[in-house]
Amino acid sequence: MCETTSTPKFATGDRAILPEGASTIPIYVMGKMYEVPETLTIMKAMEFAGFRFLRGAGCRGGICGACPTVFRKAGDYKLHYGLACQTVVEPNMYLAQIPFFPANRASYDIEEMSGLADAIHALYPELFRCVSCNLCTKACPMDVDVLGYISALKQGNIEKAARLSFDCIQCGLCASRCMGEIPQYHIAQLARRVFARYIQPQAEHLKSRVTEIEAGKYDQMLDEMSGMSKDDLEKTYVDREREPDMVEPGSWMPQDRQYL
Numbered sequence: 354m355c356e357t358t359s360t361p362k363f364a365t366g367d368r369a370i371l372p373e374g375a376s377t378i379p380i381y382v383m384g385k386m387y388e389v390p391e392t393l394t395i396m397k398a399m400e401f402a403g404f405r406f407l408r409g410a411g412c413r414g415g416i417c418g419a420c421p422t423v424f425r426k427a428g429d430y431k432l433h434y435g436l437a438c439q440t441v442v443e444p445n446m447y448l449a450q451i452p453f454f455p456a457n458r459a460s461y462d463i464e465e466m467s468g469l470a471d472a473i474h475a476l477y478p479e480l481f482r483c484v485s486c487n488l489c490t491k492a493c494p495m496d497v498d499v500l501g502y503i504s505a506l507k508q509g510n511i512e513k514a515a516r517l518s519f520d521c522i523q524c525g526l527c528a529s530r531c532m533g534e535i536p537q538y539h540i541a542q543l544a545r546r547v548f549a550r551y552i553q554p555q556a557e558h559l560k561s562r563v564t565e566i567e568a569g570k571y572d573q574m575l576d577e578m579s580g581m582s583k584d585d586l587e588k589t590y591v592d593r594e595r596e597p598d599m600v601e602p603g604s605w606m607p608q609d610r611q612y613l
């Protein structure tokens with residue numbers, strides 16, 4: 354997950370420089386107290402304190418799900434959940450990083466599935482161990498209705514489950530709290546795959562574009578770009594035709610339509 358280096362006097366780069374006049378607050382990482390600027394996210398505060406993330410950090414933008422964090426606050430019995438890259442530190446937080454939670458993941462070939470709801474039930478029979486305690490939903494840092502999609506799947510409603518779980522970032526905090534030992538996030542991913550492969554109507558324009566790609570329509574252009582120097586590539590990018598920022602939808606077309 355992370356390791357400590359010597360505590361820097363001033364953080365640099367992604368660690369954020371302590372703003373003038375900002376005060377520091379105590380937080381606890383793996384039980385040890387560190388003084389960190391009150392303005393930082395948990396991730397930056399840990400880096401400020403000297404930790405270096407080898408695992409448990411990815412996008413730093415709340416998308417990849419690599420940085421789930423569990424914490425308690427002094428004087429509060431409740432467990433709280435958040436993403437280290439998004440949650441700002443508070444005084445006397447007791448933090449535990451959960452960059453990976455071991456959860457059962459079924460293996461399947463999405464092209465070989467039939468009896469869709471039954472197939473999901475067969476791959477993940479532990480779905481029916483759900484006791485509707487709702488701890489999964491409470492643990493979700495993305496406010497996904499985890500119990501809602503688990504209940505929908507038990508009833509065989511794959512579309513509802515796919516839609517309810519759309520914002521899931523696969524951090525695994527739901528599974529970490531489940532007394533039924535259900536890997537909710539893996540099951541939701543399967544539901545979205547099944548929905549996209551078998552239930553959602555296919556977009557015609559996407560189908561025809563894929564056919565064009567497979568037929569090699571873009572091969573020459575891609576070969577040319579792959580052979581360009583960095584400067585030429587940058588110039589090509591900067592000089593490209595761009596849709597104006599303010600334009601009526603559907604009223605703009607590029608001059609060069611060779612690859613449309």
Ligand code: FES
Pocket residue numbers: 409410411412413414415416417418419420436437438439
């Ligand atoms: S680092 Fe990607 S969600 Fe936090």
